[in-house]
Amino acid sequence: MSSSILLRSAFKSAAGRNALRSTLQVRHAASSSTQYVPGGPIYKGTVNDPTTFPPPSKTHGSYHWAFERLLSAALVPLTGAAFATSGSAYPILDGILGVSLVMHSHIGFDSMIVDYLHPRKFPVLGPLMTWTLRTATVATLVGVYQFNTNDIGLTELIAKVWTA
Amino acid sequence: MMSARAVGLGPALRRAAFSQNLARNQVALRTVLFKRAVQTQSLPPAASEEILNQQRLKRPSSPHFTIYQPQITWLGSIVNRVTGGALSALLYGFSIAYLVAPGTFDSAHIVEFVAGLPEYLKYSGKAILALPFAFHSWNGLRHLSWDMGKFLSVKGAYGTAYAVLGATAVSTVALVLM
Incomplete structure (x- = not known):
């Protein structure tokens, strides 16, 4: 009126x-x-406002996807090689596995954080877990390198534990 | 009277019938009969957003996956993530443990510890490790075949799922007996 x-x-x-x-x-x-409330089902703006999208980036899109596939595909011959031989005969195998397996794991963990602890819903916990994962991945890379260098290496360890 | 009660006019009619004044006063009768039950409130247009946000907070979440029938397609996807996460957690856990305490988690100590375990623990431990490794490996090949454009149909998804389950069972037994 x-x-x-x-x-x-x-x-x-x-x-x-x-x-x-x-x-x-x-x-x-x-x-x-009107304040946008993170963690609640409240979106920015009214029902007539379009939703926002992240800026398109090949690094987060096709390149990332292709890198994931190449990494996963590379793990197939690497796993086969680890069954056929051991890191003692070819130390480079442990070296490559120690990097590629950790990268593969990092991508997997990161997808879980993006899926279940997205910053849109968890503005504090999400980024905190992302940085915790990054720290853990660096520590893991160093730990695997130390083990492959100073000890018997990953493949030899699994083979020995399996038949222990 | 029954029909009047059915449409919710019972109390109003009863009040009108027993009240001497109301029965004769047509204006009062109309007021009693057609009294508005809904209260309205005048609000400025700017208040619409507040109301919208209040409604959004009361919205139910989208259907949870437990309402769906368990199907091998999405169960396999969940198991793929769980097995991959478990194997990765083991890799991360061991590597960080070795980084922190190389004297405790070196290969000699680990092999010595495992060798001292009873047989049934060795076999069950190997099964617990072999099963997720086998499933994730075979299902990884299934995913790579999808990425190449193969088996991208409901029939293909089911067929490869059963193939992965069979290969997982066989290779788990083979790995445990290795």
């Missing part, structure tokens, strides 16, 4: 038109100042 009154007054005079414009502006300001 108030809007119809405003409309009527808007047609009457320039002052009324200004009043209408200021009403619309106030309304717009109110909708943009």
Whole structure:
């Protein structure tokens, strides 16, 4: 009802038109100042506002996908080689496995964090877990390198434990 | 009277019938009969967002997967993630443990510890390790075949799922007996 009154007054005079414009502006300001609440089913804006998308990036898209596939496919002959021979005969096998398996694991863990602890829903825990994973991955890479260098290596360890 | 009660007019009619004034006063009768039950409230247009957000907070979440019939397609996907996560957790756990305490988690100590375990523990431990490794390996090949555009149909998904289960069973037994 108030809007119809405003409309009527808007047609009457320039002052009324200004009043209408200021009403619309106030309304717009109110909708943009409404706080977005992370962690709840509240989205930015009204039902008429489009959802936001991350900027397109090949690094997070096709390149990332192709890298994941190449890594997974590379693990097939590497796993076969680990059954056929051992890291003692070919230390490079333990070296490659120690990097590729950790990368494969990191991508898998990262997908779980993105799926279950997305920053949109978990603004604190999500990034915290992402950085915890990054720290753990670096520590794992160093640990595997140390084990492959100073001890018997991954494949030899599995073979010995299996027949222990 | 029954029909009046059925449409919810019972109390109003009863009040009108027993009240001397109301029976004669047509205006009062109308007021009693057509009293609005819904209260309205005048709100500025800017309040719509607040109401919308309140409604959004009361929205139920989308159907949880427990309402779906268990199907090998999505069960296999979950098991793939769980087995991969478990194997990766073992790799991470061992590597970080070796990094922190190389004297405790070196190969000699681990092999010595495993050798001292009773036979049934050795076999069950090997089965617990072999099963996720076998499943994740075979299902990984299934995923790679999908990525190459093969078996991308319901029939293909089911056929490869049963193939993966069979290969997992055989290779788990073979690995445990190795």
